[in-house]
Amino acid sequence: MDTESESPVCCGSGCTNCILDQENRKRKIPSNFDGPNVLSTGHYHQFRCTHIEPVTNSTYLMRFQFVASEETTQEVKLLIPPGSHLMLRVERNWRNTPRPVNELFSKWCVETSRADAHQARVHRQVRPTIEKYDKTERDLYFSRPYTPIVVNQTERSFDVLIKFETGGEMSQYLLTSNVGDVQEWKGVYTGFCWTRNLFSHLIGFVQGVGLAPVYSIMKSILQDEEDYTRLCLCSCFSDISGIILRDDLYSMTKFWNFESKIYLSRESCTCDDESRRTCSCLSSRKKYNEQIFNHRLESIDVENLLQKFAPNSFQVLICGTEAFVAFIETCISKLNVSNWYKF
Incomplete structure (x- = not known):
């Protein structure tokens, strides 16, 4: 789409x-x-x-x-x-x-x-x-x-x-x-209508309150016992205190087919090596197996994630500011992704 x-x-x-x-x-x-x-x-x-x-x-x-x-x-x-x-x-x-x-x-x-x-x-x-x-x-x-x-x-x-x-x-x-x-x-x-098991994977890239439409769609899929679509939600926020619905996202990871990745663009860091993309500052503030990254979502992150899936086996949902949507569109166009929808 x-x-x-x-x-x-x-x-x-x-x-x-x-x-x-x-x-x-x-x-x-x-x-x-x-x-x-x-x-x-x-x-x-x-x-x-x-x-x-x-x-x-x-x-x-x-x-x-x-x-x-x-x-x-x-x-x-x-x-x-x-x-x-x-x-x-x-x-x-x-x-x-x-x-x-x-x-x-x-x-x-x-x-x-x-x-x-x-x-x-x-x-x-x-x-x-x-x-x-x-x-x-x-x-x-x-x-x-x-x-x-x-x-x-x-x-x-x-x-x-x-x-x-x-x-x-x-x-x-x-x-x-x-x-x-x-x-x-x-x-x-409404402009987006999900069809049960239409794709094997559904990936969402959201920013801030742009989480709302993708969250509601993925939540409904998890509540459908006959939908086996694997879900991955990549959410972008400024810092850990600005994460929206953090507890809900964490509880959703208890489902076998849901994965949550959270990227923070402005979280303070005390690591000596500022060039590192992995940071240990958040270790004590993260929950068990919670995937929170102390860096903004970059093109390499989008590419590494989407390249794991077979062509036409997944659909991408996008919601955020105009700049954020344009960034994700640029990333997926380089990968020739044809199945995507922006809110």
């Missing part, structure tokens, strides 16, 4: 008639996720925040549960295929109502307040301006995509990872959110 063609991009204005809605109608939802769904691609629905939990210094897990109406029956489920995403929208005038910052996020606010204000200005400037798809709809909202990592069909709830960005409009709003608040979500948007 070669994905060199560009996917449509949402303008982030929270339009009811979104270009993603039009594109999504052309895509096939897996048959096991076809049925009465509380979500529809044409409308926003209310979900109540029921849980907030810190994951790293800047990343939080938030749980949202469907707010049922009198017309909603128990037969209607929350069906979200692994790897797909939802859109969260917020009114642009939300600041008109006093909303204090949640104390749970106060530590992040203190740390970011020490950062250079220039970085915040740069962050706001780099966001590209995307032409609206529906020019007839008033610009009353802004929206952002998030990928559920856990879906509870019984409770009709889902968990998402939220990374706060300095100067980010949605981040500023979510800093004021609390358990009990009701938000508007729309979906489901």
Whole structure:
């Protein structure tokens, strides 16, 4: 599955008639996720925040549960295929109502307040301006995509990872959110559909919160007793304290067909030989057989991993920043890898 063609991009204005809605109608939802769904691609629905939990210094897990109406029956489920995403929208005038910052996020606010204000200005400037798809709809909202990592069909709830960005409009709003608040979500948007045992190996290269879609896909494969695909997830973070879902990744290695490799680009090192790619500094901080490397993921790492597999026996999944995705694309193109998908 070669994905060199560009996917449509949402303008982030929270339009009811979104270009993603039009594109999504052309895509096939897996048959096991076809049925009465509380979500529809044409409308926003209310979900109540029921849980907030810190994951790293800047990343939080938030749980949202469907707010049922009198017309909603128990037969209607929350069906979200692994790897797909939802859109969260917020009114642009939300600041008109006093909303204090949640104390749970106060530590992040203190740390970011020490950062250079220039970085915040740069962050706001780099966001590209995307032409609206529906020019007839008033610009009353802004929206952002998030990928559920856990879906509870019984409770009709889902968990998402939220990374706060300095100067980010949605981040500023979510800093004021609390358990009990009701938000508007729309979906489901999906471009990748996994077929059981389609390849003998599935390899993921992810960076930061880009872990979410690949994690959810691999988690679902591990829960499928008839899927024997071997999985390898290469995750990239800045330091050991910034590793997202570290305990979950470690517990997944108990499965015979899952392997986790974690690369740290900025972890402090006290080794005498700085040129070494293997470092003993993390030995006391790693769990038994936990594969954490004190260096950034490099092309040699990608090549050594993928060259172990027979051609066309594996598929590669990629998710991260544009620079990270471009780096992985360059690596796999040199190896003539044709089966890959980027989120």
